[in-house]
Structure formats: structure tokens, C-alpha cells
Amino acid sequence: MYFLKEIILQLFFGLMPLVMFNIYYRDQPRNYSQKFIVITSMLCLFFSMTFGASAVSGYFYDIRYIIMFFGMIFGGIHTGLILLAEFVLYRLYLGGEGMWVAMAILTVTFPLSILLYRLYERAKRKLIITITAGAFFSFVPIVFVYMYNPQSILDHLVFHIFVVPIQNLLGCWLLISLFNKAVLDKQLFIEYAQNERVKAIGHVAASLVHEVRNPLTAIKGFLTLMRGSRLEPGKTERYIDICMSEIERTEYILSEYLSISKPNSDEQVPSDLQAILHITRDVMNPYANLNNVVLEIESPPEPVWILANPDRMKQVLVNFIKNAVEACADTPHGDGRVALNLQISTRKVTLKISDNGVGMTQEQLNHLGSIYFSTKSSGTGLGMTFSYQAVHTFGGTISVESTQGAGTEFTIKLPLYRKKEQGEPWRSGVHIDIKNKDI
Known part of the structure; x- marks a missing residue:
């Protein structure tokens, strides 16, 4: 029961970026930013490492590698490097017997994360890369810990064979798959909303054609009168005033239409x-x-x-x-x-x-x-x-x-x-x- 609680807790921390995305961007007409990924991933990494599962004193098993991989996928290599720096500093602060083992594991998992990130970008079946990443991030730490302290693995075999892989495989699949779906749904909504806006503006533009045609017809009529016959100076000035008034009216209609149809800030x-x-x-x-x-x-x-x-x-x-x-x-x-x-x-x-x-x-x-x-x-x-x-x-x-x-x-x-x-x-x-x- 204790291990189940630890798995659920780690999965909760792992899904924090998804929860915060749905809360923060729910009413926003835009999708996530790199800044958002950096902040949420750093928070997620901090909490997961603070409350990491441990069967042996000094050895912590959490979803740190999953979070760094997630940060690379949605925030790029720069985000991954920021998370790497946070992990190193915080792991040094936490200390414990397994600190240097954790650093050694990182020398393998971080380059591996970059390689998997490149493969993920090109892959058509991204789920395979996601599951592969979860598997690697589960077994690489276990192998390193076994090489350094095999007895700690043998004494808690159930924990290392079942809890750690489930935690990482499930966490990687849920976080990356669900977040990717949420991002794609948001992008689809934004595109549809933009198309709806263009459609509405198009209907208004069609009606403006009729509205602008009326003053242009009036101007054309008065200019024809002025060119076709000699008019009294008073009439000529009055016709010019009417034409100028219609031109100003047309300019006003078109400028206000443009103010509405321009991109929203x-x-x-x-x-x-x-x-x-x-x-x-x-x-x-x-x-x-x-x-x-x-x-x-x-x-x-x-x-x-x-x-x-x-x-x-x-x-x-x-x-x-x-x-x-x-x-x-x-x-x-x-x-x-x-x-x-x-x-x-x-x-x-x-x-x-x-x-x-x-x-x-x-x-x-x-x-x-x-x-x-x-x-x-x-x-x-x-x-x-x-x-x-x-x-x-x-x-x-x-x-x-x-x-x-x-x-x-x-x-x-x-x-x-x-x-x-x-x-x-x-x-x-x-x-x-x-x-x-x-x-």
C-alpha cells in the first residue's frame, strides 16, 4: 500500500504541467510558451525530487528523468539544460549515499534524453519513443545502483522490479501523451476560432461593399453633372462639399472596418x-x-x-x-x-x-x-x-x-x-x- 501511494504521488507531480496548462491557458487565445514549460517543469522536478520514493536510505527514485525529457520535447534543448542545472544543484543539496551514483546515472540518461528527443521529433509513431524512454529511464538507474550496491537491489527486489518501472513507464506515457493531446486540441481550437473570425469579417465585408457603393455612386453622379454642364459657382461648391462629405463617410466606414478586422493583441x-x-x-x-x-x-x-x-x-x-x-x-x-x-x-x-x-x-x-x-x-x-x-x-x-x-x-x-x-x-x-x- 505504501508503494502504491508513492507511485500515485509521483504521477501527480508528473501531471502538474498538464493541470497548470489546462488552468492557465483555458481562456487564452494562444498556446503554451517555452517560459511556461520551464517554470512548470522546474516546479514538477523540485516536488518529485523532494518527495521521491525510497526503499534504501540515500537512494531516491522519482520521475526526474521523465520531466527532463518532457521539458526537451516541449521546450527544446535550452529547457533541458535549465532542468539539468536544477537537478544537479538540488541533488547536491539533498546529499545521501546515492548522490554520486545519481550523478553517474545522469551522465548516461541526459545524453540519452537528447537522442530520444531527436528521434521523437522525427518519429511518426511517437508513442513507441515515449514508451522506450520510460523503459530506459527505469532500468538505467537500477543497473547503476546494482553495480554500486547490489545488496540494496536484492533486498528490495519487488520495489525495483515493479514500482520503479511502473512509475516511470506510466508517468512518461501519461505526461507526454496527454500534454501533447491537450496542446493539439488547443491549437485546433485556435485555428478554428481564427477561421470563424475570418468568416464573420468576410460577411461584414460583403455588406460593406453595398454600403461603400452608395457614396461612390453619389460622387460619380455629382462629378458627371459638374463635367457635363456649366454650373453656377454656388452649386459647384455645394456639389464639391457633398462629394467631400461622402468621401469622408467612406473613409470612416473603411477605417473602422480595418480596426475591427486587424489581428487581436x-x-x-x-x-x-x-x-x-x-x-x-x-x-x-x-x-x-x-x-x-x-x-x-x-x-x-x-x-x-x-x-x-x-x-x-x-x-x-x-x-x-x-x-x-x-x-x-x-x-x-x-x-x-x-x-x-x-x-x-x-x-x-x-x-x-x-x-x-x-x-x-x-x-x-x-x-x-x-x-x-x-x-x-x-x-x-x-x-x-x-x-x-x-x-x-x-x-x-x-x-x-x-x-x-x-x-x-x-x-x-x-x-x-x-x-x-x-x-x-x-x-x-x-x-x-x-x-x-x-x-
């Missing part, structure tokens, strides 16, 4: 949500007009400050408004309406996005925001997943009420940002409150 800064909302409304208006939907907005005249990434906030609004417009596109009598209502209270900013579209069922509401769930037959649902994660990152909450056949209302609440001299901004954890009204 990660930095959160004080952002005026009122200005962001109006900019997004102006960009989405052509899309709403194309679908015969009226887009209304109500907001305070003064700036409404939140701590957020403005590019990601714009994308969140694009996703919500686009979904609301599409939900209203098929409403009877062509009376589709999407209302944006921004309110400010003492500590919170509340944005309500409501429509009179098709609404959602209770089952659809229960899965809303989940990866790959969409109420549209051709959708992936990643636009909403991105939006929920972004609002969570900004310290906000999302709630939704929907009546099937009568419309949906999303309520986004975000902490009101205040400058340092006025106090730090308030933040709250994310939750999703779902209500469904049956007719």
Missing part, C-alpha cells in the same frame, strides 16, 4: 466601451441593412471605461451583433430589430443585446458557449466560445434569456474601470445565468 488597457460600441455599430450597420434588420443603440453620452483589450472587445460585439442580426433575418413582415443598451452603475457596466428573432430552446441554452456547439447548421460555435472566454478574461459575466419564437437577450456585465487615484477596478468571476421562457 492580448494587452488589456483602459478602454471606452461607449466608443467601441458605436464603432462596432457603424461597421455592423451595413450587415444589418443587408438582412433587413434595424440596429438600434442607446448609451450614455460620456465615456464608459472598462479594463479590456479593445480589439478583442470589438470582436466580441461583432459576434453577438452578427448572431442577433442572423436570428432576426427570417422574421415575418421584415420587422427584425436588434437593440444595444449600455448602462453604467456604481461598480458595473451593463450591456444588453436583445433581438426579436427566432429565440432558443432550453437545450440550446444549456449548451451555449460550449466548444463546437452552434444553433446554426453551418456554424462551429467557436465565435460564441471565444466571446464567452474573452468576457471571462475581462472579469465579466454573461447571462441570457430567450423565448423561442420571440427573441433573445444577452446581458454582459463588466467591472467599471477607475483610475488608480480613484481606486482599483472591481473584478468578479465569470458565470453564465441562463433562463428560458416557454410559450
Whole structure:
């Protein structure tokens, strides 16, 4: 029972990078970094060596070699060298009879780790390399200890034949295989989310073509009038003013579209949500007009400050408004309406996005925001997943009420940002409150 506890403890330490990856990068629009691998691997190595299994005083058996191999695979040779330095320094500190045996083992296992790392990079069947690494890291230390102190092996034969190999083989397979799967899944999500964003921006761009064509048609008409006949100076100036006004309107539409379609950054800064909302409304208006939907907005005249990434906030609004417009596109009598209502209270900013579209069922509401769930037959649902994660990152909450056949209302609440001299901004954890009204 004691040995089982030791195996479980070592496996727990070995899976620490996987657990921390799923926690830290859950709401991040990016994958792991080398810095993350270095930090988590160093922590994992420290704990595994501190609480290593031991059948003979001075001899510690843990998953140190597995962690160094893992660090090389996902962080490169530099990460492996950092972990090597940590191991040497900490093993010297721990001391004991088996200290110099551990150093001798390292002279074999570390070059072996580099060789296996190179093979892993090229291999199509990576599982074979992973299992081979676990086997080598199990038996090489046992062979060295046997050469130095054979009696310690013979006196605890069960421990060395079963516990050490199981600990290393299982640890290597679980850590590398599961972490690799988590990384690939995250990368797949990022790529799908980017494709969803490009798709949404493409739909908006199609509607902008119609919107830009109108002022260009007007400009062309007035220029034709000015060239084809002699006009009074007053009329010529008025026509020029109209043309300039239409050109400025076109420039505004295109510049705001470009501000939304540019790549998102990660930095959160004080952002005026009122200005962001109006900019997004102006960009989405052509899309709403194309679908015969009226887009209304109500907001305070003064700036409404939140701590957020403005590019990601714009994308969140694009996703919500686009979904609301599409939900209203098929409403009877062509009376589709999407209302944006921004309110400010003492500590919170509340944005309500409501429509009179098709609404959602209770089952659809229960899965809303989940990866790959969409109420549209051709959708992936990643636009909403991105939006929920972004609002969570900004310290906000999302709630939704929907009546099937009568419309949906999303309520986004975000902490009101205040400058340092006025106090730090308030933040709250994310939750999703779902209500469904049956007719």
C-alpha cells in the first residue's frame, strides 16, 4: 500500500504541467510558451525530487528523468539544460549515499534524453519513443545502483522490479501523451476560432461593399453633372462639399472596418466601451441593412471605461451583433430589430443585446458557449466560445434569456474601470445565468 501511494504521488507531480496548462491557458487565445514549460517543469522536478520514493536510505527514485525529457520535447534543448542545472544543484543539496551514483546515472540518461528527443521529433509513431524512454529511464538507474550496491537491489527486489518501472513507464506515457493531446486540441481550437473570425469579417465585408457603393455612386453622379454642364459657382461648391462629405463617410466606414478586422493583441488597457460600441455599430450597420434588420443603440453620452483589450472587445460585439442580426433575418413582415443598451452603475457596466428573432430552446441554452456547439447548421460555435472566454478574461459575466419564437437577450456585465487615484477596478468571476421562457 505504501508503494502504491508513492507511485500515485509521483504521477501527480508528473501531471502538474498538464493541470497548470489546462488552468492557465483555458481562456487564452494562444498556446503554451517555452517560459511556461520551464517554470512548470522546474516546479514538477523540485516536488518529485523532494518527495521521491525510497526503499534504501540515500537512494531516491522519482520521475526526474521523465520531466527532463518532457521539458526537451516541449521546450527544446535550452529547457533541458535549465532542468539539468536544477537537478544537479538540488541533488547536491539533498546529499545521501546515492548522490554520486545519481550523478553517474545522469551522465548516461541526459545524453540519452537528447537522442530520444531527436528521434521523437522525427518519429511518426511517437508513442513507441515515449514508451522506450520510460523503459530506459527505469532500468538505467537500477543497473547503476546494482553495480554500486547490489545488496540494496536484492533486498528490495519487488520495489525495483515493479514500482520503479511502473512509475516511470506510466508517468512518461501519461505526461507526454496527454500534454501533447491537450496542446493539439488547443491549437485546433485556435485555428478554428481564427477561421470563424475570418468568416464573420468576410460577411461584414460583403455588406460593406453595398454600403461603400452608395457614396461612390453619389460622387460619380455629382462629378458627371459638374463635367457635363456649366454650373453656377454656388452649386459647384455645394456639389464639391457633398462629394467631400461622402468621401469622408467612406473613409470612416473603411477605417473602422480595418480596426475591427486587424489581428487581436492580448494587452488589456483602459478602454471606452461607449466608443467601441458605436464603432462596432457603424461597421455592423451595413450587415444589418443587408438582412433587413434595424440596429438600434442607446448609451450614455460620456465615456464608459472598462479594463479590456479593445480589439478583442470589438470582436466580441461583432459576434453577438452578427448572431442577433442572423436570428432576426427570417422574421415575418421584415420587422427584425436588434437593440444595444449600455448602462453604467456604481461598480458595473451593463450591456444588453436583445433581438426579436427566432429565440432558443432550453437545450440550446444549456449548451451555449460550449466548444463546437452552434444553433446554426453551418456554424462551429467557436465565435460564441471565444466571446464567452474573452468576457471571462475581462472579469465579466454573461447571462441570457430567450423565448423561442420571440427573441433573445444577452446581458454582459463588466467591472467599471477607475483610475488608480480613484481606486482599483472591481473584478468578479465569470458565470453564465441562463433562463428560458416557454410559450
